[in-house]
Amino acid sequence: MIPRQMKTLTLFGLITAILLTAVSLYAIEDLPAFGDENSPVNKQIELFSVDADGLVDSLNAGVLPAEIKTRIEEMGFIPGPTCQGCQNENYPSLEEGNYEIEYIQEGTWLGGRVYTKGGWDVSILEGEIYYNEPQQYFFINESDGKLIVYRYNWPVRVTERTEEETAMINAVTSGLADYRGYDTMGEETVILTGAIGVILLVRRRGRL
Amino acid sequence: MMEWIIQHILEKYNFWLSMIIIIIGLSAVVVKENFLKKLIGLSIFQSAFFLWVVSLGDVGRNILVTWGLKTQTPPILWKEAEEMGYIYANPLPHVLMLTGIVVSAATTAVALAIVIRIYQLYGTIEEPEVIEKELEFEKKGGEVRNASG
Amino acid sequence: MTPETKPYKRDIIIEVTTNLMFPLTLLFGLYIMMGTGGTGGGFQGGTILATAFILYITVFGHVKGREKMPESINALFKSLGLFLYNGAGWICVLFSLAAAQWLNMPAFWPVTDYLGVAGSRSFLVSYMVSIGIGLTVMAAFVSQYFDLAWKEEDEMESGQR
Numbered sequence: 155m156i157p158r159q160m161k162t163l164t165l166f167g168l169i170t171a172i173l174l175t176a177v178s179l180y181a182i183e184d185l186p187a188f189g190d191e192n193s194p195v196n197k198q199i200e201l202f203s204v205d206a207d208g209l210v211d212s213l214n215a216g217v218l219p220a221e222i223k224t225r226i227e228e229m230g231f232i233p234g235p236t237c238q239g240c241q242n243e244n245y246p247s248l249e250e251g252n253y254e255i256e257y258i259q260e261g262t263w264l265g266g267r268v269y270t271k272g273g274w275d276v277s278i279l280e281g282e283i284y285y286n287e288p289q290q291y292f293f294i295n296e297s298d299g300k301l302i303v304y305r306y307n308w309p310v311r312v313t314e315r316t317e318e319e320t321a322m323i324n325a326v327t328s329g330l331a332d333y334r335g336y337d338t339m340g341e342e343t344v345i346l347t348g349a350i351g352v353i354l355l356v357r358r359r360g361r362l
Numbered sequence: 363m364m365e366w367i368i369q370h371i372l373e374k375y376n377f378w379l380s381m382i383i384i385i386i387g388l389s390a391v392v393v394k395e396n397f398l399k400k401l402i403g404l405s406i407f408q409s410a411f412f413l414w415v416v417s418l419g420d421v422g423r424n425i426l427v428t429w430g431l432k433t434q435t436p437p438i439l440w441k442e443a444e445e446m447g448y449i450y451a452n453p454l455p456h457v458l459m460l461t462g463i464v465v466s467a468a469t470t471a472v473a474l475a476i477v478i479r480i481y482q483l484y485g486t487i488e489e490p491e492v493i494e495k496e497l498e499f500e501k502k503g504g505e506v507r508n509a510s511g
Numbered sequence: 512m513t514p515e516t517k518p519y520k521r522d523i524i525i526e527v528t529t530n531l532m533f534p535l536t537l538l539f540g541l542y543i544m545m546g547t548g549g550t551g552g553g554f555q556g557g558t559i560l561a562t563a564f565i566l567y568i569t570v571f572g573h574v575k576g577r578e579k580m581p582e583s584i585n586a587l588f589k590s591l592g593l594f595l596y597n598g599a600g601w602i603c604v605l606f607s608l609a610a611a612q613w614l615n616m617p618a619f620w621p622v623t624d625y626l627g628v629a630g631s632r633s634f635l636v637s638y639m640v641s642i643g644i645g646l647t648v649m650a651a652f653v654s655q656y657f658d659l660a661w662k663e664e665d666e667m668e669s670g671q672r
Contacts, residue, residue, distance in 0.1 A: 196419070249658065323440070
């Protein structure tokens, strides 16, 4: 009996390994490359691209063109007429006078990152409830006659603002205990529950 | 064909290495018959998964593209990083996996306590023998018994 | 004599080394937990503090280990760490009317007048949060190790002596 059981179990393990390899070969095209500093995990994600006919002049003057603004509204990042009520009120709006556009050259160093491409930084001045400072949101780059719009990711803000907002130079602890403090509160309760579980399972006969 | 292989297999080698260890750990849980060896396989699986997620935060220049040394530093802010040309690594994967590591250690301890209980009740920790004893016990029409050890 | 009733053979090199390493490891764990701006934090320091006790229990047996960490003090540390962290967290939830913002603590904390908003947030994180995490993790791991390494023959032998 026992050699027959061993054979079916080993066959099952082999089938599991082959299935997992096939699934990972199918899914590998979407994963970011190892060591890429412009991948969506690390810095920014590409939203859409627009033809750049006469929009560069208005960007240099400091005004966001209407086509880009309506596309951003349709995607649901800011409240507006085309997307009303689909986002909560915590997101700031891109009205006149609420944002700032600044051109940054290629190769400048800002907050621990290197700008590998030159472009315009769109930062929003007011709108968040508790952090009333200009925050970077979008990044516009021009190449091949098209304007590509990117959106910044959360680690960019943490590495730039951790010294000002929390006075701690350890970005991992400030992300764990300050920006995400409530998650850690729950995980600590899980650790205490694990210790109590071991006590209930093992102790007996009046030792508890 | 050659471009596809280089771009998807050689440039993403962190994914393939951790996937091999995940497959080893997962098949250990399924194939082995001893309860302690299954627990060790589960611990291997969890460690390999944390390795994969933390490796997504790597920001140094890709070795296969530039053939230079990596120029990144851990995400602790220090002043001379700008002069030397270092870039800070991404702190987000470290933050999310740090509590996971400690929680996995705690749940392994609970699983070990369950294995101790099984040994006290049945006298063995091999899976086929435990199943045999349970089937015999049901045939004789037994009820749920107390944990007297 | 069966292997279970043979007397335990003592080795003097291991015992002297363990007696020397025990307080130094505790000091190292405390430095990692609260040291000046570098890698570290609550979880990392707590596990190193637990390692010192686990080494002592492995070498000397769990009867002598209980003298270093009695059961009442173990239970006190487990609850005290959770009380510090969860107390600070639930007070913030109450005073911000369930908007769950961590920033309201400096509003009525008396330290804000001297350090500023950023300084008082760092004070909160490094002195209440990380100490709470470190104490709970250490006490939980030590108590789990005591339960898993307990044998009834050891207790009966030492009770008879």
